[in-house]
Amino acid sequence: SQTIHQWPATLVQPVGSPLSLECTVEGTSNPNLYWYRQAAGRGLQLLFYSVGIGQISSEVPQNLSASRPQDRQFILSSKKLLLSDSGFYLCAWSQGTGTEKLFFGSGTQLSVL
Amino acid sequence: AQSVTQLDSQVPVFEEAPVELRCNYSSSVSVYLFWYVQYPNQGLQLLLKYLSGSTLVKGINGFEAEFNKSQTSFHLRKPSVHISDTAEYFCAVSANSGGSNYKLTFGKGTLLTVNP
Numbered sequence: 001s002q003t004i005h006q007w008p009a010t011l012v013q014p015v016g017s018p019l020s021l022e023c024t025v026e027g028t029s030n031p032n033l034y035w036y037r038q039a040a041g042r043g044l045q046l047l048f049y050s051v052g053i054g055q056i057s058s059e060v061p062q063n064l065s066a067s068r069p070q071d072r073q074f075i076l077s078s079k080k081l082l083l084s085d086s087g088f089y090l091c092a093w094s095q096g097t098g099t100e101k102l103f104f105g106s107g108t109q110l111s112v113l
Numbered sequence: 114a115q116s117v118t119q120l121d122s123q124v125p126v127f128e129e130a131p132v133e134l135r136c137n138y139s140s141s142v143s144v145y146l147f148w149y150v151q152y153p154n155q156g157l158q159l160l161l162k163y164l165s166g167s168t169l170v171k172g173i174n175g176f177e178a179e180f181n182k183s184q185t186s187f188h189l190r191k192p193s194v195h196i197s198d199t200a201e202y203f204c205a206v207s208a209n210s211g212g213s214n215y216k217l218t219f220g221k222g223t224l225l226t227v228n229p
C-alpha cells in the first residue's frame with residue numbers, strides 16, 4: 001500500500017533562517033507531488049506541484065522553492081524565512097493525470113518567530 | 114479559474130442531529146468536486162468526490178453530497194452526526210479540462226463541532 005511521510009511535525013524557526021521540509025512517498029511510482037500551505041481561516045493554498053523528477057510548477061510567487069531530486073521525494077525550502085511563512089504545510093500526492101484523489105501527509109506546523 | 118465558497122466558517126450541532134455543510138463553486142468549465150475532512154493536527158482525508166454520473170455521491174462515515182449544476186453547489190450532508198465527526202471540512206474543485214489537471218482549489222473550510 002502507498003504511504004506518505006512528511007517531517008518534521010512541528011518546527012520553530014527564527015526570521016531569516018533557512019528551511020527544509022521533506023516529503024517522501026512509498027509504494028507507488030511517478031506520483032504527482034504537491035505542497036500546500038494552510039493558514040488560519042484561509043483554507044489551503046497550492047504552492048508547488050511536480051509531475052516528474054526536476055519538474056516543478058510554482059503557483060504563487062513567494063519566498064519558498066521546491067525541488068524533486070528523486071521520483072518520490074519532494075522538498076520545500078527557503079533561504080531566509082519571513083514571519084508570513086508561518087503556517088501548516090501539507091505535502092500530498094496523486095496518481096494519474098491529475099487531482100482525482102489527493103493523499104495528504106500529516107503536515108508540518110511551522111512557526112517563524 | 115475556479116473558486117470555492119464555503120458559506121459557514123463554523124457549524125455547531127448536537128449529537129445525532131442532521132447537518133448540512135454548504136459549498137458553492139464557480140468555474141467557466143465543467144468541474145470535479147471533492148469534500149475532504151481534516152481532524153486536529155492531521156492531514157486531509159478524502160470523504161467523497163463527484164467526477165461524473167449520478168449527482169448524489171456517497172462517501173465514508175455516512176456522509177453524502179449532491180452536485181447541483183444549476184445552483185453550482187455541492188453541499189455535504191449527514192442525517193445523524195457523532196461526536197467523532199468533529200473536524201474541519203473542506204470543499205474543493207478542479208477543472209474537468211479533459212487533459213491533465215493538477216490544480217485543486219480549496220474553500221476556506223467549515224469547522225463542524227458536534228456537542229453531546
